Amino acid sequence: MRVLALGLIKQGDRVFLSQGCDRSTGKTFYRALGGGVDWGETSLDALKREFKEEIAADLTNIEYLVCIENIFSFNEQPYHEIIQLYRCDFLDPQFYQREQIEFYEKKRQKIALWVDVNQCLSGELLVVPQEFLKYL
Numbered sequence: 725m726r727v728l729a730l731g732l733i734k735q736g737d738r739v740f741l742s743q744g745c746d747r748s749t750g751k752t753f754y755r756a757l758g759g760g761v762d763w764g765e766t767s768l769d770a771l772k773r774e775f776k777e778e779i780a781a782d783l784t785n786i787e788y789l790v791c792i793e794n795i796f797s798f799n800e801q802p803y804h805e806i807i808q809l810y811r812c813d814f815l816d817p818q819f820y821q822r823e824q825i826e827f828y829e830k831k832r833q834k835i836a837l838w839v840d841v842n843q844c845l846s847g848e849l850l851v852v853p854q855e856f857l858k859y860l
Contacts, residue, residue, distance in 0.1 A: 743835045794853040
């Protein structure tokens, strides 16, 4: 089981998400940015650290939303996550002007980008976990 801290950042009708792909199915999916909580670290500290490490961003207006339990398969492997979800904003307004940001996670190049909330809610884009959609 893995504990994650993820940040929900919205601006108007768009939300900032990380793009991923399940190699076993070929499906592209989107998830809030963040990452694992280290031993002895609070989820709030992990959230701040992950945004700093991944895209060199500081956060403000951080508000705890909910704990989500997520059991799923990815690349044909079973996973179980406990997600601490926070609503937050970028401290630097320049992040709202960038359409996408490339970053590295465990030596893999990834993309975080602004996507239309309506595409998420309609199912046009696959957002994981599904429960995340309640907070858009």
